[in-house]
Amino acid sequence: MTSIGFIGLGNMGGPMALNLVKAGHEVKVFDLVESAMSQLVEAGASRAESPRQATEGVDVVISMLPAGQHVRKLYLGDKEDGEGGLLATLDASVLVIDASTIAPDDARLVARHAAERGITFMDAPVSGGVGGARAGTLSFIVGGEADGYARAVPLLEVMGKNLFHAGPAGSGQVAKICNNMLLGILMSGTAEALALGVKNGLDPAVLSEVMKQSSGGNWALNVYNPWPGVMESAPASNDYQGGFLVDLMAKDLGLAWEMALGSKSAVPMGSQARNLFAQHAAQGAGRLDFSSIQRFYRCGEAD
Ligand code: NAD
The missing domain is CATH 1.10.1040.10 (N-(1-d-carboxylethyl)-l-norvaline Dehydrogenase; domain 2)
Structure with a gap:
């Protein structure tokens, strides 16, 4: 069992997180929209009041947000300098997987800030739509270091069927x-x-x-x-x-x-x-x- 902080529970993130809960993982969830968390909490996830609370003490952080500005703000903070964001609060042992579709340069920027803190950040956008998210048959297209990919695979296999390691940071995007x-x-x-x-x-x-x-x-x-x-x-x-x-x-x-x-x-x-x-x-x-x-x-x- 892995302890996971999952941020962004929309059309895709909701069913992806649900599959992790169903597989027996300990999942803490956060979304700006309160109602997006309800189904997950009913299924056994714990509701968090903030990204910080969702990721405190976890092994893995997964995010599924709309666009690059949301991902940059979450991980790097308002000034996007890395100081006020989530990365500054995470232990170096945490694996971060961002499954949002964002610009490759944004993924590389966050990966660089993460690496400076010894944290492994993987870009892992998905394909397969809401049907694939519900069925756990998504394709994950992953960018980042090979050891990070190996660590991510067991969790990605819960949410997806086809996994690809496309290359270094940004390649998934x-x-x-x-x-x-x-x-x-x-x-x-x-x-x-x-x-x-x-x-x-x-x-x-x-x-x-x-x-x-x-x-x-x-x-x-x-x-x-x-x-x-x-x-x-x-x-x-x-x-x-x-x-x-x-x-x-x-x-x-x-x-x-x-x-x-x-x-x-x-x-x-x-x-x-x-x-x-x-x-x-x-x-x-x-x-x-x-x-x-x-x-x-x-x-x-x-x-
Ligand atoms: P969505 O708009 O349904 O969900 C995004 C969720 O993120 C919302 O619930 C929103 O409240 C939440 N959110 C936004 N900012 C937040 C923040 N700072 N903290 C916490 N939660 C926050 O979008 P979606 O369809 O789930 O797509 C998510 C990502 O996946 C996008 O990048 C999209 O391009 C990509 N994608 C979507 C599909 C699809 O079929 N919908 C398929 C492949 C990839």
Whole structure:
């Protein structure tokens, strides 16, 4: 049994922490939103009043926060100098695993401050969505030292199925951002194809089945169909509630764009997807699941 402080219990962090509790680990939880902790506490986790309280005396800290600014503030403090943050309060023996999707440079910055204190910090963003978080079948894409990876594996195996050590600090984020740029492109392409077929008389369920079994098959069609009613378990069939927010996909496509600028890479498809999701968010869809990009192609139609 490992003693874990888990910070950030949203769509992903909640079910991830729950799997750790169910596996018999001692989990202390903290989220800014009080209600996010209730289910975990009912399942056997202990509620903390602050990140500090959640991580006092633990072996491992896991965070699952929205974006880089939250991670920097948590670990490095308001001034981001490392003095007023959580790192300054942790014992050097603690392993820190941040599973949020953030800029590789942010992950490297926190890892550097952690290393100065002798603390091992791993970036471990995930793929697999809320369904994967609930089922414990996430992919973890990990950046950091090999010994930190080896220490993280037993816990990551509780929450995930496919584990990858991508390389040194920040590498997990680089791989994750490439993946999510591709996901943004695939989801918008899938929504575009479905809208085109339906406008030309096809049943979206029939068209989805055809494309799934054909060369257009992809993850969005297999497990996350964006057309309402085609796949009962998908956020599209639940009015695009829960899942992976448009705001977060727009953030990840922005991270891809920054990475492309920094490395002088051409990302015309990623840029197109970024504009689509940014426009969708600007029209008020930021808190919907990202598959709601389908609505963008169905303006003026009822679902
Ligand atoms: P979310 O918005 O549902 O949850 C984030 C949680 O963090 C919220 O409950 C919020 O209250 C909490 N929080 C914010 N700041 C905090 C702080 N300082 N201290 C404690 N709690 C704080 O987001 P999510 O969908 O769970 O995503 C989390 C991360 O995982 C993001 O980086 C996202 O890009 C990534 N991700 C999400 C998915 C997905 O399908 N939702 C998939 C892969 C990766």
